[in-house]
Amino acid sequence: MKTLLISTTLATFVATSVFAAGTPGAGFFQSWDENQDGMVTLPEITEKRENVFVTFDENGDGVITAEEYVSFDEARAADRANEAQGGKGHGNNANRVKPSVGMTLEFNDVDGNGEVSQAEFVGQSGAWFELLDRNGDGTVNSGDFGRP
Ligand SMILES: [Ca+2]
Numbered sequence: 272m273k274t275l276l277i278s279t280t281l282a283t284f285v286a287t288s289v290f291a292a293g294t295p296g297a298g299f300f301q302s303w304d305e306n307q308d309g310m311v312t313l314p315e316i317t318e319k320r321e322n323v324f325v326t327f328d329e330n331g332d333g334v335i336t337a338e339e340y341v342s343f344d345e346a347r348a349a350d351r352a353n354e355a356q357g358g359k360g361h362g363n364n365a366n367r368v369k370p371s372v373g374m375t376l377e378f379n380d381v382d383g384n385g386e387v388s389q390a391e392f393v394g395q396s397g398a399w400f401e402l403l404d405r406n407g408d409g410t411v412n413s414g415d416f417g418r419p
């Protein structure tokens with residue numbers, strides 16, 4: 272059952288091809304813009320991160336351990352491989368903050384005990400949002416991904 276869930280989430284992560292041609296951050300919006308209004312808000316991020324957490328907390332104990340993080344990392348690696356194939360040009364912004372940084376163990380392990388609780392993961396939504404909202408206008412839209 273969990274495998275099925277992970278596959279579904281993966282499909283969401285990797286379904287970047289429709290918008291991949293020329294819209295900065297297209298893959299990100301595909302995954303995170305729940306109401307598809309072209310802006311990702313903090314509530315959207317928070318809610319989605321709750322879902323992501325539940326998906327990758329494979330035994331459902333409220334903590335993603337380093338061990339469980341292995342599958343999570345693999346899922347994101349698959350996502351990046353997909354973007355590298357489909358999103359040439361606009362996608363290769365090497366010196367910009369990668370959205371995926373907000374998913375890492377390092378970013379979310381606030382108390383440094385080597386694993387990530389649901390409270391930590393969801394609690395980092397605001398910090399991640401601030402990273403993503405590069406122009407500080409309170410929403411994440413294509414302007415936060417393209418050239419200033
Ligand atoms: Ca939205």
Ligand SMILES: [Ca+2]
Pocket residue numbers: 328329330331332333334335336339
């Ligand atoms: Ca767990």
Ligand SMILES: [Ca+2]
Pocket residue numbers: 403404405406407408409410411412414415
């Ligand atoms: Ca913004």
